[in-house]
Structures are given as structure tokens and as C-alpha cells.
Amino acid sequence: MAHPTIVTLTGTGVPHPAPGRAGAGVLIRHGEVALQFDAGRGTVLRLSEAGCEPHALTAQFVTHVHSDHIIDLADVAMTRWIQQQLHPCGPLVVVAPEHTAARYVRRMFDVFDDDIATRTANVQPGPPEVELIEFTPTSHPEVVWISLDGEVTVEAVAVHHEPAEAVAYRVTTPTAVVVVSGDTVVCEEVERLSVGADLLVHEACRTTAFAELIAGTRLETVFSYHADTVPLGGLAERAGVEHLLLTHLIPPPADETDEAAFESDVRSGGYTGRVTIGRDLTEVVIDRSSVATTPSPEAEVDDHDWRAPYETVLDPGREAHLGIWRDEADDISRAFFTWDVPVLSRECEEAIATGTRTDVIGLDLTNITDLLIPGYLPLETGMARTPTGALSVAVLTQWPGTTPEMIDWWFGWHIAATERYKLWHPQAHSFTQPRYDLSGVADLTDRQRYIGNTSWVDEYIGFLPSRLAITFHEPADIGLGGDDLEVAGYGTVVCAVVTDSDHGHELSRLIHAVRRTEAGCEMRSRFIFGPEIPDLIGPLMLDHCWTEMTHLAGFLPELHARLA
Ligand SMILES: [Zn+2]
Ligand SMILES: [Zn+2]
Known part of the structure; x- marks a missing residue:
């Protein structure tokens, strides 16, 4: 608005x-x-x-x-x-x-x-x-x-x-x-x-x-x-x-x-x-409405009127739990849900031990297009502040055997049900509900299923129980669009604004930029928090993101082959 x-x-x-x-x-x-x-x-x-x-x-x-x-x-x-x-x-x-x-x-x-x-x-x-x-x-x-x-x-x-x-x-x-x-x-x-x-x-x-x-x-x-x-x-x-x-x-x-x-x-x-x-x-x-700035993700959701009939209501009194109870299990969760997650890489351990770095500048929305530069940036796994004081968390994960299309499919598929969301990070994810339940709508692209939609999730970020609203938007809204992406080798970019689903205030921006590699693809993730967010959130976010992405990379090709 x-x-x-x-x-x-x-x-x-x-x-x-x-x-x-x-x-x-x-x-x-x-x-x-x-x-x-x-x-x-x-x-x-x-x-x-x-x-x-x-x-x-x-x-x-x-x-x-x-x-x-x-x-x-x-x-x-x-x-x-x-x-x-x-x-x-x-x-x-x-x-x-x-x-x-x-x-x-x-x-x-x-x-x-x-x-x-x-x-x-x-x-x-x-x-x-x-x-x-x-x-x-x-x-x-x-x-x-x-x-x-x-x-x-x-x-x-x-x-x-x-x-x-x-x-x-x-x-x-x-x-x-x-x-x-x-x-x-x-x-x-x-x-x-x-x-x-x-x-x-x-x-x-x-x-x-x-x-x-x-x-x-x-x-x-x-x-x-x-x-x-x-x-x-x-x-x-x-x-x-x-x-x-x-x-x-x-x-x-x-x-x-x-x-x-x-x-x-x-x-x-x-x-x-x-x-x-x-x-x-x-x-x-x-009130001059023509000032050119990044469109607000909420406005974009409102543009997609066709979704209105599928809008759901989030129950503030909902209960959530980790794991999949016997009566909740289906063939997919029986085949793909496992409590074990990969052990954090040494690179992540080192980044966490180093803490928020002061020798590099973190990416924020003003320089996010640096992701288009070939190769890697000085900070790919770790935490740094941006020139405006925002906390920027970078996470690089490898996805052998995975295509960018599979990742778009995952985002369109998993947001529909808690049991799907739990596969991703079994030790942290406890609930999800889409603002627009499009699971019964045929003939949508994977990206139409999640871009413009909000994924309400309850999860632990480290030890912090969090109830979040993740609103996905087009990467072009933040300057990552069109041919530039293709030229730089990207297959897809997942962008979202993350707010607190109970109070509505904004917490962060997230960007998962997926670049093709010889083995499959790699994901360069960035979480940009406001300056008021303390450094201690950085390691929690890094651990959470690396773990869920690496875990998902381990079974996504097989899951995709079975369902898509
Ligand atoms: Zn004066
Ligand atoms: Zn003066």
C-alpha cells in the first residue's frame, strides 16, 4: 500500500x-x-x-x-x-x-x-x-x-x-x-x-x-x-x-x-x-505515486488478484511440533523424512568462529548486483555489516545433480504442506501454511506457485523459535533480472521479504541465487537484516541455512524425479 x-x-x-x-x-x-x-x-x-x-x-x-x-x-x-x-x-x-x-x-x-x-x-x-x-x-x-x-x-x-x-x-x-x-x-x-x-x-x-x-x-x-x-x-x-x-x-x-x-x-x-x-x-x-523505487512486495501480491479466491487465514493459536507423527506420515515423508542432517562444514565452523567480519563489506540491496560478477565475492560464507550497518549473512551451498528448475519446483511444491516443509530441516521446521493455497490449481508454473505468495512458517533459527511470513517476489524488483542473470550463469533467483507473522514488522530480505556449475548448481544465499539486529543472529542464520540447503540438496533430485 x-x-x-x-x-x-x-x-x-x-x-x-x-x-x-x-x-x-x-x-x-x-x-x-x-x-x-x-x-x-x-x-x-x-x-x-x-x-x-x-x-x-x-x-x-x-x-x-x-x-x-x-x-x-x-x-x-x-x-x-x-x-x-x-x-x-x-x-x-x-x-x-x-x-x-x-x-x-x-x-x-x-x-x-x-x-x-x-x-x-x-x-x-x-x-x-x-x-x-x-x-x-x-x-x-x-x-x-x-x-x-x-x-x-x-x-x-x-x-x-x-x-x-x-x-x-x-x-x-x-x-x-x-x-x-x-x-x-x-x-x-x-x-x-x-x-x-x-x-x-x-x-x-x-x-x-x-x-x-x-x-x-x-x-x-x-x-x-x-x-x-x-x-x-x-x-x-x-x-x-x-x-x-x-x-x-x-x-x-x-x-x-x-x-x-x-x-x-x-x-x-x-x-x-x-x-x-x-x-x-x-x-x-x-503523495506522488510515480516516484520510481522498488515496488513493495505487498503491492505486488495485491496485483495478483487471481489468487484472491485461494486466500487462507493463519490461526494465531495454531500448534506446531517438530517431526512427523505416525498418523501424519505419507509415502513421501516415509521415504524422505530423516532426523539426521549433514554435519556443518569446516568452512561454516570457521566463519562462525570468526564472527561478524570487519575486513569485508556485506551485500545489501544497494550492491546486490555484485552477485552478477563472475567468480566469487570476498564473503561467500560468513557475516559482515553493510555500509548502512545492516547485518548481511552469506551462505554458499553446493547442489550436485540438481538443476535450477528443480529448486523452483521445490519452492512451488513445499509451501503447500507442513509435512513437505519438514523434510527440508527436520530439526528446525515445525509448521507451514501458504497465504494462497494454490495446490488445487492446475496449469501454473512453479514460479507462479511461490512468487507473489507468502509462506507462513514456524521454525527454530538456532535456539530462537520464530514465526515468520516469507513473501516471495520477482528478483527483477531488486535489480536481478532478465538477460544479465542468464549471462552470469544463473538459472533462478529466489527473493523474499521476511516479516514476523505475528506482528508484521520486517526482519530481513533473503536472496537465494542459483548458478549452474559443472556438477549441477550452487546456491549463493544472502540474508540482509536491519542494523538493529544483533551480531548473534548471524551464526544462527548461517548454520540454519547451510544445514537446510545441504540437506535438501541430498534428496531433491530423487524427490523431483518421483513427483514432478
Ligand atoms: Zn544552524
Ligand atoms: Zn551550523
């Missing part, structure tokens, strides 16, 4: 206080995703007034470390921490440029050490946690964060607020492109970043109007590293920005006449689009 994108100013002020203007901050929401940019004075209150308290934030971004942009960052993090008692939400993900900004984030709890010790001793289960995602700012935009469902992307670019190091961000959702300038002079980097944006939230300083008044004063220096409203109008016009929202207003307008002066500045600079002079809690709702 396409959600509107909602942009809310949590503060329009500057270091000098002005009534009604909190410190710098912009909140951008799309569905469940809530991103806060900067956290100046009063941010937590404004977030609360906007209906999005710190526990509901998906990630916090920092543009630079002038105090008016970060003075309440610790407040956001510590409020979230205290709110954990009522709203479990995990560490606060903070995305910040390296050097000064990242350094600030690392140290921001230091002066609260006594308070943290007291609270931890009393009620809090542990100290406040921040998951810092550090990046190197560049003069060309680079992706620094992607939501777990792949729908929301944030890019950053270095801007000019010297001597401070600062960045601007561009947020792309399925319904809007929004740019947040942070503090900067009018510059080419923001202009390029803003091309075609629905909304440009830009800092604004009436430099031209006040030039004479401030000449020779210290204010002249301050004005020199902020965005002059007149050339800003030209920038917004050239970039084709639909709507310009001014914030971080210098000088803070006291009334509508003052606000009108900001607008006439940008008009004199040539801007013809819509202008809003920001006030605290100004809200802009954008």
Missing part, C-alpha cells in the same frame, strides 16, 4: 532563541518509517506534539555538530531509552558523517554516566544504546541508509558550511523525494541533490537584505556560511523543485510581514514554485 510522505518541521530556530521556535529539526514519515534530521533545542517536545515520540523513530540523522542542531540528541536517545519500559524499540539508529559528528554521538552519554548508573540500578535493564552508522561524506550523493523493506532510501552529500563539516540529505520514498539541506551556503551540491525534488527543506538567511547593516560586524561572518535567500530562489528554480520550505530562519520572523520578506527574496532570485516560510510543526503531505 502506498503511504503519503509526511514532512514536519520540529524546529525552525537558530542558536539565538526566539519565542515558539525550537532548534533545527525535520521529521519525515512514510508508513511506519520515521526519520528525524537533526535534534536542536526542544526536539523531543516537538516530536511529541507531532505524534511521533522518540521510541517511534526508525533512525536519527545528523547534518553537523553546531549545537543548534544536536543539543537535544542525547534527549532523543535517553527519552527513547526510558520509553523502552513501555515501548520496546531497540537502540536508536543514528546516521552521522564521520569525524566531528560521529565523535559527538559517541561521547554524548558521557556526562550522564551518574544518571545512567542510577537508573540502571533501579529500573532500566541496561544503559541507553545507540547504533551509530558512520559514513564518509562525498561531493556526489551516496546512499547512507535504506529501510528494511527497501522502500525508503536516504542519500547524503557534503555541503559548504565551512569551517564546520556538514552534509545535506535526500530522502526517497515511494511517494516523494524530499531534500533536507542542513546548514550550508547556496551550493551546487544541494542543487544537484534537489533535481526533481517534491520538497526542498532549506535553511534561509536574508544575507542580501542585511548586507549593509551587518557589514564589518561579527554577524557578517555568521551570514557568510548560511544560505542567502536570493540565490537560493535561483537554485530551487534551476533544480525544478516543486515546493520550497524555508527553515532555520535568520533573522527569525516575528510576524507575517517578516515572513513575506523571505518569500520576496526567493522570488527575486527567480523561484516560481510554491514557497512556505516554516513555522514549528509546519506539515507538508506529499
Whole structure:
């Protein structure tokens, strides 16, 4: 379902206080995703007034470390921490440029050490946690964060607020492109970043109007590293920005006449689009459905209307058990179910002992097409974090005597019944049900049976009992499509979004890319978890995946020969 994108100013002020203007901050929401940019004075209150308290934030971004942009960052993090008692939400993900900004984030709890010790001793289960995602700012935009469902992307670019190091961000959702300038002079980097944006939230300083008044004063220096409203109008016009929202207003307008002066500045600079002079809690709702991003897998399922008559309901009170009881057994389970699974390979043992690697970068959706490069990547079995902090688990398995077609057949066949699913990992799989039960529908391809369908599964991932919804989608949705795959030797790619079937929140993306080999085929699996998922999940996932795939590879050719 396409959600509107909602942009809310949590503060329009500057270091000098002005009534009604909190410190710098912009909140951008799309569905469940809530991103806060900067956290100046009063941010937590404004977030609360906007209906999005710190526990509901998906990630916090920092543009630079002038105090008016970060003075309440610790407040956001510590409020979230205290709110954990009522709203479990995990560490606060903070995305910040390296050097000064990242350094600030690392140290921001230091002066609260006594308070943290007291609270931890009393009620809090542990100290406040921040998951810092550090990046190197560049003069060309680079992706620094992607939501777990792949729908929301944030890019950053270095801007000019010297001597401070600062960045601007561009947020792309399925319904809007929004740019947040942070503090900067009018510059080419923001202009390029803003091309075609629905909304440009830009800092604004009436430099031209006040030039004479401030000449020779210290204010002249301050004005020199902020965005002059007149050339800003030209920038917004050239970039084709639909709507310009001014914030971080210098000088803070006291009334509508003052606000009108900001607008006439940008008009004199040539801007013809819509202008809003920001006030605290100004809200802009954008719903442009044509923004090109990865289609959501849910939307895709809805497209396949023909499946609707076969939709089933998952019983939340269902019972599940490992193994196949006597009255559940049929010829297939009698022939193919066996408790024993292959012993983990030495390569897997070593990868687990090594833990999450820091010498390699894990694949995520931004570089998943690296799978098309001939040969192997530095990480084929093991765990690493991606540049955005996501946990990426890689597993390579060998399938002698198996064809990619057999693997498509397996995915189309096994999702229909628990007894089939149990063959795959007898020590971990306890239940499955397809959202659309297509087992009675004739004349479908194997891929039609699983792509666009959801496989509800109950299983153990290591020691963790998990109730999951695995929604399969076309590999082309993540850039793995068409001739490229064929050329690279792939016979099929199985892609899915994995959510928690009880609560619906997304847990990971999975990709099983199946490449032909002389002996049959090999499967290059990737599981991409959000940054909030701890490292300990990595080895559990690796063990589970290697074991089930290697076990299945041992009997799939024979099973396929018997049934397909
Ligand atoms: Zn600044
Ligand atoms: Zn500032």
C-alpha cells in the first residue's frame, strides 16, 4: 500500500532563541518509517506534539555538530531509552558523517554516566544504546541508509558550511523525494541533490537584505556560511523543485510581514514554485505515486488478484511440533523424512568462529548486483555489516545433480504442506501454511506457485523459535533480472521479504541465487537484516541455512524425479 510522505518541521530556530521556535529539526514519515534530521533545542517536545515520540523513530540523522542542531540528541536517545519500559524499540539508529559528528554521538552519554548508573540500578535493564552508522561524506550523493523493506532510501552529500563539516540529505520514498539541506551556503551540491525534488527543506538567511547593516560586524561572518535567500530562489528554480520550505530562519520572523520578506527574496532570485516560510510543526503531505523505487512486495501480491479466491487465514493459536507423527506420515515423508542432517562444514565452523567480519563489506540491496560478477565475492560464507550497518549473512551451498528448475519446483511444491516443509530441516521446521493455497490449481508454473505468495512458517533459527511470513517476489524488483542473470550463469533467483507473522514488522530480505556449475548448481544465499539486529543472529542464520540447503540438496533430485 502506498503511504503519503509526511514532512514536519520540529524546529525552525537558530542558536539565538526566539519565542515558539525550537532548534533545527525535520521529521519525515512514510508508513511506519520515521526519520528525524537533526535534534536542536526542544526536539523531543516537538516530536511529541507531532505524534511521533522518540521510541517511534526508525533512525536519527545528523547534518553537523553546531549545537543548534544536536543539543537535544542525547534527549532523543535517553527519552527513547526510558520509553523502552513501555515501548520496546531497540537502540536508536543514528546516521552521522564521520569525524566531528560521529565523535559527538559517541561521547554524548558521557556526562550522564551518574544518571545512567542510577537508573540502571533501579529500573532500566541496561544503559541507553545507540547504533551509530558512520559514513564518509562525498561531493556526489551516496546512499547512507535504506529501510528494511527497501522502500525508503536516504542519500547524503557534503555541503559548504565551512569551517564546520556538514552534509545535506535526500530522502526517497515511494511517494516523494524530499531534500533536507542542513546548514550550508547556496551550493551546487544541494542543487544537484534537489533535481526533481517534491520538497526542498532549506535553511534561509536574508544575507542580501542585511548586507549593509551587518557589514564589518561579527554577524557578517555568521551570514557568510548560511544560505542567502536570493540565490537560493535561483537554485530551487534551476533544480525544478516543486515546493520550497524555508527553515532555520535568520533573522527569525516575528510576524507575517517578516515572513513575506523571505518569500520576496526567493522570488527575486527567480523561484516560481510554491514557497512556505516554516513555522514549528509546519506539515507538508506529499503523495506522488510515480516516484520510481522498488515496488513493495505487498503491492505486488495485491496485483495478483487471481489468487484472491485461494486466500487462507493463519490461526494465531495454531500448534506446531517438530517431526512427523505416525498418523501424519505419507509415502513421501516415509521415504524422505530423516532426523539426521549433514554435519556443518569446516568452512561454516570457521566463519562462525570468526564472527561478524570487519575486513569485508556485506551485500545489501544497494550492491546486490555484485552477485552478477563472475567468480566469487570476498564473503561467500560468513557475516559482515553493510555500509548502512545492516547485518548481511552469506551462505554458499553446493547442489550436485540438481538443476535450477528443480529448486523452483521445490519452492512451488513445499509451501503447500507442513509435512513437505519438514523434510527440508527436520530439526528446525515445525509448521507451514501458504497465504494462497494454490495446490488445487492446475496449469501454473512453479514460479507462479511461490512468487507473489507468502509462506507462513514456524521454525527454530538456532535456539530462537520464530514465526515468520516469507513473501516471495520477482528478483527483477531488486535489480536481478532478465538477460544479465542468464549471462552470469544463473538459472533462478529466489527473493523474499521476511516479516514476523505475528506482528508484521520486517526482519530481513533473503536472496537465494542459483548458478549452474559443472556438477549441477550452487546456491549463493544472502540474508540482509536491519542494523538493529544483533551480531548473534548471524551464526544462527548461517548454520540454519547451510544445514537446510545441504540437506535438501541430498534428496531433491530423487524427490523431483518421483513427483514432478
Ligand atoms: Zn551550523
Ligand atoms: Zn544552524
